[in-house]
Amino acid sequence: MAIRRGRGVAAINYPTGMNLGGDPTQALVHSTPTGNFMVTLSSVDLGQGMKQIMAQICAETIGVPTDRVVIDTADTDTGPHCMGTFASRGTHRAGNAVIQAAKEARQVMLEVAAEELEVNASDLETDGQGNIQVKGAPQKSISIFDVALSAHFKRGRSISGRGMFLIPRSYPEKETGAMKPSTCYAHACTVAEVEVDDETGEVTVLTVKNVFEIGRALNPKMVEQQLVGGSWMGISHALYETTEPYYPSRDHGGTDFNQYLMPGPGDLAETEIIVLERPSADGPFGAKGPGEMCANPQIPAVANAVFDAVGVRIDTLPITPERILRALKTQAAG
Amino acid sequence: MAKVPVQFTLNGSEKAEFVESGTTLLHALRDKIGDTSPKGGCHQGTCGACSVIIDGELRLSCLTLAETCGGADIRTTAGLAEGGVLHPLQRAFLDAFATQCGFCTPGMIMAAKVLLDRTPNPSREDVVEALSGNICRCTGYEPIIQAVLAAARANSQNAA
Structure with missing residues (x-):
């Protein structure tokens, strides 16, 4: 009986969004009378930071500071349609819709500014600080605050835009069954090192090294946060969590947090995160969906590491001490 | 059922409420007094989201009866910032x-505050x-x- 060490590797491809009956998200953008921009969405921020990302995308497209943008995700009854925040699709789908809406609003904004400055709209640019100026002659400028006031009270224009992003439904080919369920894939690879006690079946994860390829990281700190938390959750799925430990029987299933135990701050493995940015062809500013896939590769990596350590294949999750001991017993019986 | 009067100090201000006997401090804080910074996660003392500081001790407000808090000094995360400056x-x-x-x-911040109050380093x-x-x-x-x-x-560093 001994503590045995093992190392496992796993790699995944993860689609951004889904495609059953087509996958649309719509967005509306309009300016307030004082030149702030409202983005109206039905997409919901679950805490993953969607409001921040949408504000960045809208601000970058219109050419204003991010704090001039307000994201309203208040009401799925009254807002423009969204399929929802799931399948890691929020940034990709809603972000593309916001870009389209913001482009249209920017065009109206430049037209109103052109009338005020008596120049062509195509000769104007934004300075990113809240002003519009003539290209090559920045002394000839007008604040977006004044442009919005003019649009509302003088010119009778609505500085607004409509955005729509749709991944059309993909039908399988009749002969081969081949289809295109997704247009955009994120990738990840994990190397996990574990120690397995072959007397108790307990697994200790020593290190987790992850590489994530997620397109352009629109907010690198938030991406890092998602990936660090996701890596931990992947370990938790691999080793600890289940509502039905003897599925399909409900026996011994946890019914509350007294029984459904999750790892705490004392159960952390040394974790490393490396982000590779390969901009996607159809994502907003090259983004893909890093949301859910960050908790995936750790699971097969840990299973492979357990095999490397003690030579048993556990193909049911979570990889509990009981499952390891039963497999070792079977292995010993030969 | 007759209501019970409770008086305590919340983040330095005097509070007085009538609560039904058996009301948790979490419920009294959130729904009677309007301090929603303590969160109700599990309501059985296993998640820590409702943690508050009572007379310097870390306590689970979901397992603390409001009527046992008479005269107590209660601190929540909502009271940490001073004059708009974050703690x-x-x-x-x-x-x-x-x-x-x-x-x-x-x-988490309540648990960390009790730690740092006692163990600065x-x-x-x-x-x-x-x-x-x-x-x-x-x-x-x-x-x-x-x-x-x-x-x-x-x-x-500030102390040095």
Whole structure:
């Protein structure tokens, strides 16, 4: 009986969004009378930071500071349609819709500014600080605050835009069954090192090294946060969590947090995160969906590491001490 | 059922409420007094989201009866900022991206505050131990541990 060490590797491809009956998200953008921009969405921020990302995308497209943008995700009854925040699709789908809406609003904004400055709209640019100026002659400028006031009270224009992003439904080919369920894939690879006690079946994860390829990281700190938390959750799925430990029987299933135990701050493995940015062809500013896939590769990596350590294949999750001991017993019986 | 009068100090202000016997402090704070910084996660003392500080001790407000808090000095995360300036722990949590959905954050900050009040220069093990009663689903804990250590460093630099 001994503590045995093992190392496992796993790699995944993860689609951004889904495609059953087509996958649309719509967005509306309009300016307030004082030149702030409202983005109206039905997409919901679950805490993953969607409001921040949408504000960045809208601000970058219109050419204003991010704090001039307000994201309203208040009401799925009254807002423009969204399929929802799931399948890691929020940034990709809603972000593309916001870009389209913001482009249209920017065009109206430049037209109103052109009338005020008596120049062509195509000769104007934004300075990113809240002003519009003539290209090559920045002394000839007008604040977006004044442009919005003019649009509302003088010119009778609505500085607004409509955005729509749709991944059309993909039908399988009749002969081969081949289809295109997704247009955009994120990738990840994990190397996990574990120690397995072959007397108790307990697994200790020593290190987790992850590489994530997620397109352009629109907010690198938030991406890092998602990936660090996701890596931990992947370990938790691999080793600890289940509502039905003897599925399909409900026996011994946890019914509350007294029984459904999750790892705490004392159960952390040394974790490393490396982000590779390969901009996607159809994502907003090259983004893909890093949301859910960050908790995936750790699971097969840990299973492979357990095999490397003690030579048993556990193909049911979570990889509990009981499952390891039963497999070792079977292995010993030969 | 007859209601029971309860008086205590919440973040330095006197509070007086009539509560039904058996009302938890969590319910009294959130639904009677309007301090929603303590969160109701499990309502059975296992997640730590409802943590508050009562007379200097870390307590689970979901397992504390309001009527037992007469005369107590109760502190919540809502009372940490002074004059619009965030408490060093709040600042450290923001800087370290130690919060994502935010539901566990007030409880984590309360647990960390009790730790730093008693152990101004904690080790990593001290921090892990202090946070062990609090569940987080988003961050994987490491950013939270780093935030508490950073707040301790900031405090000791200010004191020096």
